[in-house]
Amino acid sequence: MLDIGFSELLVFGIIALLVLGPEKLPEAARFAAKWYSKFKRAISSVQNDIDRELRLSEFREEMQQEMLRIQELEQKMQSQMQALQQQSLLAVEKEQHTASSQNKNSPVIYNFMHSTVPSLYFSKIWMKKHNCSYEQLHIVPSESRIMPELKVAV
Template structure:
C-alpha cells in the first residue's frame, strides 16, 4: 500500500520515542495497531463488496443473454410448430380429397332407402321367430309386431 522502507520506519520510531517517551510508547503502538487493523478490515470489506457487485452484474448480464437466447429458441420452435400444423392440415386435406375421389371412382355409391315390408310377404314362421327374439331383447310396440323395417341398398 504505502512504500515505506525499514529506514523510514526506524526514523518514525525514533521520533515517536522522543515525543511520547518510553512509558506511553507501547500503549500508543497498541492503539495504532488496533486502528490499523480496523482500517484494513474496512478496506477489505469494501473490496469484497465491490467484487461481489461486479460478479453479480456479470451474472445478470449472462442471465439476460441466456433469457434472450431462450426467447429466440422459443420463437423458432413456435414457428416450426405452426409450420408442422399447417403441413399436417394440408396433408389431411389432401388425404380427404384423395379418398373422396378414390371412393367415388372405384366404389359404386349405395343409397339406403328405408321402407316397411308388410307381414304378408314374409313366411309366418320366420316372422314369429324374429318378433319373438325381438320381444326378448326389448318390448316391441303393438303396431310394429306385424311389420318389419328393412334397409335395402339401391
C-alpha cells in the same frame, strides 16, 4: 500500499520514542495497530462488497443474454411447429379429398399422427361431429408412419 522502507520506520520509531517516551510508547503502538487493523478490515470489506456487486451485475447480464437466447429458440421452435402443423393439415386434407373423390362408400381413414385432435380427447362426441362411426373408423398404427423430425437450430 505505502512504500515505507525499514529506514523510514526506524526514523519514525525514534521520533515516537522521543515524543512519547518509553512508558507510553507500547500503549501508543497498540493503539495505532488496533486502528490500522480496523482501517484495513474496513477497506477489505468495501473491496469485497464492490467485487460482489460487480459479479452480481455480470451474472445479471449473462442471465438476460441467456433469456434472450431462450426466447429466440422458442420463437424458432414455434415457427417450425406451425410449419409442421400446416404441412400435416395439408396432408390430411389431401388424403381426405383423394379418399372422398375415389369412393364415397370406402371407410374413412384417420391417422392420429396427422390429426389435430389428440388421441386423449378422441371420443364419441368428436366422432359424431365429424360424421364418423366405429364401423367406418380404421386406425393406422403409429409404428407404420414415420414421424416428422423437429429440427432446432442452436
